[in-house]
Amino acid sequence: MEERIKQARKALGWSQADLARRMFVTQPSVADWESGRKAPHTKNLARLSVMLGVSMEWLSTGRGEMHPSITPGTRESATDDWILPEERRLLSSYSRLKPQQRTALLGFLETLE
Numbered sequence: 001m002e003e004r005i006k007q008a009r010k011a012l013g014w015s016q017a018d019l020a021r022r023m024f025v026t027q028p029s030v031a032d033w034e035s036g037r038k039a040p041h042t043k044n045l046a047r048l049s050v051m052l053g054v055s056m057e058w059l060s061t062g063r064g065e066m067h068p069s070i071t072p073g074t075r076e077s078a079t080d081d082w083i084l085p086e087e088r089r090l091l092s093s094y095s096r097l098k099p100q101q102r103t104a105l106l107g108f109l110e111t112l113e
Contacts, residue, residue, distance in 0.1 A: 002036040004059055008052035008066070009034075022051050022095045051095075053088055 009019050009030075016030040023030070023044060032038040040048060049056040057064040094102065 001039065001060060001062075002034050004054075004062060004066075005030075005040075005048065005052070006034045008054045008059070012052065019051070022092060023047060024095070050088060050091060053085075 009016070014022075016034070017027045020027040020030045025044065029038070033040050039045075045060055046056060049059045052059070054066050055064055058066045094105070097105065
């Protein structure tokens with residue numbers, strides 16, 4: 001798994017620090033995952049697959065396709081292992097916001113419902 005995390009991170013042009021910031025973990029945690037010293041917790045593994053844009057199965061086991069192929073507007077997995085590109089962009093942008101900005105954004109989005 002460690003090589004797959006590193007491969008997907010590098011494919012996005014991200015440093016370990018970039019990934020750590022998006023994942024709300026420390027850079028040494030990412031280094032531990034990529035060296036195999038520690039495995040990411042299950043919740044972090046799911047978030048990693050979303051942040052890196054790769055399938056959960058590929059990331060965790062090496063089986064299946066690295067990048068999920070889905071038709072926009074549909075889900076091919078009942079377990080939400082896949083995420084649409086615009087959802088990934090939204091999550092990535094949200095993860096970079098400060099807490100007050102997140103609260104404001106969520107308040108705005110709730111007015112659109």
